[in-house]
Amino acid sequence: SEAISNVSRAVSQKSNIAALEGIKVSVAPGKVTLTGYNLDLGITTSIEAETNDSGEFVVSTRLFSEFTRKMGGEDITFEIDDNLIINISSAATECSFSGISAEEYPDLPEVDSKGSFCVKQHLLKSMINMTSYACSTNESKPILTGELFDIEDGKFNLVAIDGFRLAIRCEFAETNDKFHFVVPRKALQELSTLIKDEEDSPCEICTNDRHIIFRLGSVYVISRLLEGPFHNYRLSIPTGFKTEVNVSKKELAASLDRCSLIIDEKNKAPLHCEVGNGVIKITCKTGIGKVNDAITADISGEAVTIGFNNKLMLEALRAAEGDRVRIRFNGAMKVIEILPPEGENFIFLVMPIQLRG
Amino acid sequence: SEAISNVSRAVSQKSNIAALEGIKVSVAPGKVTLTGYNLDLGITTSIEAETNDSGEFVVSTRLFSEFTRKMGGEDITFEIDDNLIINISSAATECSFSGISAEEYPDLPEVDSKGSFCVKQHLLKSMINMTSYACSTNESKPILTGELFDIEDGKFNLVAIDGFRLAIRCEFAETNDKFHFVVPRKALQELSTLIKDEEDSPCEICTNDRHIIFRLGSVYVISRLLEGPFHNYRLSIPTGFKTEVNVSKKELAASLDRCSLIIDEKNKAPLHCEVGNGVIKITCKTGIGKVNDAITADISGEAVTIGFNNKLMLEALRAAEGDRVRIRFNGAMKVIEILPPEGENFIFLVMPIQLRG
Secondary structure, three states, rough: OEEEHHHHHHHHHHHHHHOOEEEEEEEEEEEEEEEEEEEOOEEEEEEEEEEOOEEEEEEHHHHHHHHHHHHOOOOOEEEOOOOOOOEEOOOOOOOOOOEEEEEHHOOOOOOOEEEEEEEEHHHHHHHHHHHHHOOOOOOOOHHEEEEEEEOOEEEEEEEEEOOEEEEEEEOOOOOOOEEEEEEEEEHHHHHHHHHHOOOOEEEEEOOOOOOOEEEEEEEEEEEEOEEEEOHHHHHHHHOOEEEEEEEHHHHHHHHHHHHHHOOOOHHHHHHHEEEEEEEEEEEEEOOOOOEEOOOOOOEEEEOOEEEEHHHHHHHHHHHHOOEEEEEOOOOOOEEEEEEEOOOEEEEEEOOOOOOOO | OOOOOOOOHHHOOOHHHHHHOOOOOOOOOOOOEEEEEEEEEEEEEEEEEOOOOOOOEOOOOHHHHHHHHHHOOOEEEEEOOOOOEEEEEOOOEEEEEEEEEHOOOOOOOOOOEEEEEEEEEHHHHHHHHHHHOOOOOOOHHHHHHHEEEEHHHHHOEEEEEOOOEEEEEEEOOOOOOEEOOOOOOOHHHHHHHHHOOOOEEEEEEEOOEEHHHHHHHHOEEEEEOOOOOOHHHHHHHHOOEEEEEEEHHHHHHHHHHHHHHHHHHOOOOEEEEEEEEEEEEEEEEEEOEEEEEEEOOOOEOOOEEEEEEEHHHHHHHOOOOOEEEEEOOOOOOEEEEEEEEOOOOOOEOOOOOOOOH
16 A cells, blocks of 8 residues: 555646556556656656555546545545545545556656756746747647757747747756757746745756756656747847837836727727837727827837737737836837847847838 | 716726716716616616816726726816817826717616615625626516516515526515515626625615616616516425435535536536435546545435436535535435525525436
8 A cells, every 4th residue: 555645745746647548557566656748748746655565557637636635634644456446535535436557647758868957946937927928829830839948159049929929038048058949838837836935956957859857856848849930130239229218117007008909800900109209108999999198208209100909919028037128119100119128138029010191 | 177086987887887888977066977878777876076167978998998097197187078089197198999879878766766775785695695696697588587586574585596596695685564576687697796804884776667777876786577476485495304414515516526527518417416324425436437436424314316417506505605515415306405504594505306217
């Protein structure tokens, strides 16, 4: 018999990945390893357990995680017989249900590493959370549904792009090696939810041509990589600018939010934005109604009138860290840049929309 | 022009009622009244406003509530022109959209009161929250989709019943008059969400044969009543009992929760419950799996073996207040009673299920 502690945490972390397949439970003396895998993405966790047995089997994710979570006692005893009947007991409670043979469970890919590097976990989480909004959801160009890990010359750029916008988060790399690979957004989002906000320990990243492993202590996340050439994003970033604005993120977002109230699938219109004389004037008119707004801002350079999509700009503002942002314009039909007030820790690009008249 | 304060709170409280119809705004010198009404249920709120005008019109609930909520300034100015264009402004922000003529808005029913009484608001909320789970959702017997207000001889019973279970919450009435009417569950639930948890002030209840008004300060909730004879619930309550159990609500609910994991639409089975010798043994077996559980309890009277539906019992336990409950049995095929450890402040009844074999 085995006493399993803390199993429910490990299970709930994986439930949405392993839902269709169940969870593979691998028992070795002193240790239990749980695996969830959906052929694209795998997560494994090892925990200590009082057992001298070994073997493996697959259990229903729902029953395994819910029974374990809803047991009364501290220690949970876990037994499986030759007919794959799984028995979970604790104090006066005893539950049993059928398991599945582990023979039917696919093996995780072997990652024969070509190289590895480390990133602090909370930093990786923040990088993912600030950029993943800009991934494409259009499966017709699969490479853009992931994010580019671009590591070169001691710099680590995480890049997402969908054709209308681009998000880059830039950090120093803790390696001098060169890496260039694209990870599916889904895997990065699962990884991000597994990382605690303040977790300072490193995430070890190991990769070959087809797969990647993220190691968070005793938790491993394994994902396939997306293949094909990624957009040469460096060419999209303007080298200069004609107008620069420093504005309260909250005020600008609130204004875009109000404009969004009169925009829906049937009633679309670009936001009409006039920048100059210390004021950003935003107006929008659709079949539903009209909004006129004005926000004070620090503005330098040429005055500019430009149109843009409310949602693309709002999502970029929401992904930005800090209270204020810098916005750079290069003319009415050129890409809009959103940056932090100082430095280029992140760069978000939004394509403008041509205004009529 | 009018300065409206606090309008968004009033609006959001009503949004799901008035969604289809919009909100009627009635302006009188110094006062604005907002009305949401869906022909079954109406809610009105009055607020103070700086205005000398009077008139009325109907606005889109979504635009009105969202624009008001998302305005930057403290004071919001509200204008309407002869073309029913509504203009909301605050600081540098200005939004406009079309209103609808109030001529198309149906009048709320007049309640020419036949009598009224008061209940403390938090008490009414608690009474509703503890009993409404037992209302029927089956529209084929509409009277059971509401709750009976049964007030007589200084006692106030609030009663819900659906054929498989019954919930009564009993309080002293602050009136010696006799009332007997049935209010739709939907109206009571809206009323409950409008009441703050600790609100000690009275709710005034005014009724005629067809409608009821609940007055919470400046907020009025008006509902039609359900017509027809209500089940004579007093006949359903047993006068004695053969077995009485005093048990931890949390432990019993946790056990029923575990059993529920192996019960679904396809795999139904009653919970098999053996009561005696200081232990409640609960077992359940379905195509999914098996659960055996035992809970210690104070048991007096005859031993009994009885079957019941997991959901009906769980919902009754969740609606019960306090850490422990009394459960009374009258034999294997007789109704099960759930009561507080002391007194009869509430009585929940659950029908048993016949066990095979």
